Amino acid sequence: MTDSTTTRRDGSAPARAATVPSLSPSDVRAERRRLIESIRALRRLLGGRRSFELADRRRLNREARDRGRAEAAHGKALQRIHERQARQEASLTRRLNGLDGKRDSQERQALAVLRRESIERTLGSTYLTSSEVNGIGRGLVRDLAAQGIRTAADFTRVSWGRAPNGRGGDVLYIHRAKGGKVHINGIGEHRGRPLMDWRRSAVARAEARAPRELPPDERHRIAEIIEAERTRLGQELAEVPRTAEAARAEAVRSHAEVLDRLAAGHREAAERARERRAEFDSMAEQLRDLQARLSAHIDRYGDAGRRITRAQARALRPLPDVPLLPAMPSPRTSSDSESPITGTSHPRVSLIKATGGPQPQPAPGVRASLGWLVPIVFFAMTAMAGAGEPDATAPLWFSIGTRLVALTIVVDLVRLWIPRRRWRTASPMPSGTGPLATGTLLALAASGMFIDPEFSTSGAPWAVSVASGFFLLGGVLLRTGKGKSNGAPS
Template structure:
């Protein structure tokens, strides 16, 4: 065996072995590593809030972009609807021009015939020789009342006398409105007078023109053709107007998306920078944890006070929240549902698992209470008899509470899957306990506790809802991700 103090063959002085560090130095180095890990972990703990805020930013950007796209689509839809409406209206008006000529010619001919008949009736004067029984005196009486020609009246009728005395008298209806009575004109003279007017009207209608003059027909044709040209011009202008409106809509859409794209690019750049900082922190944390593990393997335990701190320091780092599905993200262009880890892939083997905090054995107390309630029910002691529905419902609720608590508590009390109970479980348990208590108070027939039972039931509902919301939004430390377990 060679002595370590034996001189070397080259004559140089022997190198003494490195001196082992003192226990105080080991503890100091251990504390320094634990404190460094704690500092980096505190900085790295901000990444979860950063990722959640970044997901909200992406969701907000997606909503704004969706609103812009919806407004652009609605604008284009209105443009197309207006174009189709104008084209259909113009096509209908162009088609209607084919029968417009006949309609206008018929209207012009009707006006021409009416004017001709009115002129003929206005030139047919009433004379004593034209109507039997009408003498010069009656002619003067009719003339004094404005009836001189066949155009001045159009009908006769019977009615009460103007002074209200006597029987019915014969009235002549003026063409311009109103009626008159001439003394001496009754049924024997009124009927020949009306027949004379009808005969004059028949002669006037027979002499009225039955065709339009050529110049009038030519004028109507020119009007129709001018209207046709105008409508065709408007029909040709509709696509150009719609295209101009569409180009304006595209310009407005681009102007609305420009600021969104710029803000999104800048926010993505800043997020990438911040994420790179977190990745550097995660890599630094991994290195420190490896050094702490190596230090523990080299020097072992250094005391009870440092033991808990180093266990907390060696806890595995939880993953950050997963990106929301369906939201485009610059950091995950290929897969929006891929989880983002706090640590970078360094090729190192996984660190040794460190047990976490176990669930408290005190949870057996509510488990035993609910189990007892499932057996005896609520409101069934002291001579009380609960409603059958209450007996069944209370036992079912108690059984569900026992099953849920055991499902949550048993895995978290084991060594390999240890962890705290999910946040909000205590509030939910308290809410169920108070709900069963309020049910027993409602079923109590021997004391007047209705008001207190109402207060307890409201408090139970508030606690249960608060616990449910807390379990939905808080993080399950054992699983390392958001807890979505149902209540």
């Protein structure tokens, strides 16, 4: 029996039949094809790893967005609570400080009502008689009484007007206190003047007799009302921090629930991704084992024919590199710091770019007031329409200069105001911004007055210029001295 030999892939000497099992060429090719087909199948399965990694990257980005939105919603909720607390405290404090003035106002109002009622009672008891008014006899007194005018309180004044029938010229009308006016035949200018003099003297006597001070019981009643109001406002002011703290605790609780829910979903998705990635790793190990077996088969049996040479070359190609995600643990919350079942920690993976330090947490602050829109709109209108040019003959340098100054102020105010309205960078406007805006406004007004012939010869432009200089100097000092301690760039 002759020894069957096969040529090695490296061209070495043929092996003996005693060391290499005798296989027919068809069996070698069949085994070679089986290995190649297995490698092909695993390669097709591993081809989905790149899409899986991309999908997992999108998942991590989505998780980071969800956490960012939750943090943003929590920060906005805290900001709203802080602003509502500040508004309520400011309003209640202002009302408490105004109680003393309110007490004085109520005492003045009560005294005015008391005096008015006393005057009305006195006038109502002052009857019109023929002996009281010169020139008015008993007949005219009866005519006045027939028209409802019996006391000094029944009429207020007299006036001239056309006669009721339109004939005879103007006549004297007596205006009743309850409305309407009447004309009494026989009462003209000579009798109307004494009638008004009698009423004025009656009003003077009534005012002299009216009380000048409130009675003690009325003052005590007003004082009790004010003290009750002070007590109620004080209780409301003391309740505001507690209410805000309860709302803040509720917001924190809701935020923790949202984070727990997100963390639970993220952990479940991460566990599925880990299992899927382990499957890909296992398939990669199997592929490497099959490639090793294929290499060993080639070393042992050599080439199996030209038809499978290219196929086995493709099968022996190394796996393509799939970039894994750079796992970066994000700050843990109470929900995801420890598993409730195993007690082990589950760090969250985030794709947010690291900045070399802890990310700043949103802190509520006092936002810049909406009242700053008034100077912004005013200076914007000035930038478009000019600073009060008196006519079309205003110098060109003046029109351009004032508009540029107004535009500069608008840009500066908008640059300072918009970031201070956002909840992440909320803060009051820098010190000195108000005086600077006021000084610029006065400067623009003074410049318009200097070129106006109506004001240029007076001292008004110089007075406005001096006031503008004081405001500008004070604003610059405040901006340079205190603006840096504002926490935001000025």
